[in-house]
Amino acid sequence: MDPHQPKKAILIVSYGTNSLSTGNSFILALEKQLKSALQDYAVYPAIISHGQDKDSTGLPFLFKVLEQLYNNKITTLFILPTFLLPGHSFLKMQQTLADHQHLFNEINICTPLLAAKECYGPISTSLATLYPVHNDDEVIVFLGHGSSHSSSIYYNELETYFHNNHHINYYVLTLDSLSDIGNFIAMLHKRGIKYIRLIPLLMLAGYHVFHDMAGKHQESLYSVLTAAGFNVDCVLSGLGNEPFIQQLLIDQLQTQINNDNLLL
Numbered sequence: 001m002d003p004h005q006p007k008k009a010i011l012i013v014s015y016g017t018n019s020l021s022t023g024n025s026f027i028l029a030l031e032k033q034l035k036s037a038l039q040d041y042a043v044y045p046a047i048i049s050h051g052q053d054k055d056s057t058g059l060p061f062l063f064k065v066l067e068q069l070y071n072n073k074i075t076t077l078f079i080l081p082t083f084l085l086p087g088h089s090f091l092k093m094q095q096t097l098a099d100h101q102h103l104f105n106e107i108n109i110c111t112p113l114l115a116a117k118e119c120y121g122p123i124s125t126s127l128a129t130l131y132p133v134h135n136d137d138e139v140i141v142f143l144g145h146g147s148s149h150s151s152s153i154y155y156n157e158l159e160t161y162f163h164n165n166h167h168i169n170y171y172v173l174t175l176d177s178l179s180d181i182g183n184f185i186a187m188l189h190k191r192g193i194k195y196i197r198l199i200p201l202l203m204l205a206g207y208h209v210f211h212d213m214a215g216k217h218q219e220s221l222y223s224v225l226t227a228a229g230f231n232v233d234c235v236l237s238g239l240g241n242e243p244f245i246q247q248l249l250i251d252q253l254q255t256q257i258n259n260d261n262l263l264l
Contacts, residue, residue: 008076009042009069010034010253013062014203015089026203026240027059027082033250038257042074048092062096070103079109080253082203082240084144085151086115110252114154119248120161124170126244127199128162131235133169137194142201143213143221146174155201172201175212178221185228196225197233203240210236 012030027045034043046062060068069077079097083090090112097107113119131140144155152174159172173184188196198221200209213221214234225232239245 007074008040008078009044009074010038010078010080011062011065011069012043012045012080012082013048013093014045014059014082015048026238026246030080030082030246030249033246034253037250041078042069042072044069048089048096062093063100066096066100066103070100075105077104077107078253078256079107080249081110081112082249083112084114084201084203084239085154086112087151090151108256110249110256113245113248113252114158115151116252119252120158121165122244122248124158124162124165124167126242128167128170130242130244131197131199133167135195136169137192138197139169139171139188139193139195140197140199142170142172142199143208144172144174144201145208146176152176158201173221175208178212178224181221181224185225188230189228194231195233196230197235198222198225199235200238203238203245205236205238205241209238 012027012034014027031043031045034041044065045059046065047059048062077097079093081090081093083093094109097109101107113123127140127142133140142158146152146155155172155174159170162168162170162172171184173181177184198213200213202208211217211220214236215222217223218227222232222234
């Protein structure tokens, strides 16, 4: 083994079947930044495999990367999940890490952004700056994935943070809530809202963005709101491409590394 080879590694973990082809290229931007800033650490991207996945022509599966790191004599891992919530995908990641825990001396996991209350300020401020409201009859609607997991409460907490900090024209919906959107539409009509901009509260711009949010079929959120009489515009880019989100992820990782160093 090369004596100069790092014994600590950073894993940037995302989800999907072939992440590079579904907009996950921001992972490569993160990888490049981290390799430049933290040269004493090996940096690897990885995705969580799902039951139907056979192989990936994009990023490697997490379990394969863990086996590779063990063979490379890595002893300490820092896990940077790119999930916004500690939901089902996060739990699947944790289980994979637990299955391989015995191969490493230490595994440190960063908190997902929406589960870190200190991130609400910079997230809401940056989003409001990036997507400003110009008139009282305009609203910004962020569309998240939603989840049956209890962590979905963080969507409501982000919206509450917006409203409590003078951003009353910013709302957060989820795919799970679209079946009961009538009350939301009625509220917007009562407020005299005419213009809506739909923005993914998702790291990736994939099927949910192009089909469920912005699709031209009658059941998409775009079509439902348009049929209700609103002028609707859609942003078709995932949050992972935004530099401020990438910086927040890097800050989360740096905090985890600093905390670990304090224990040495």
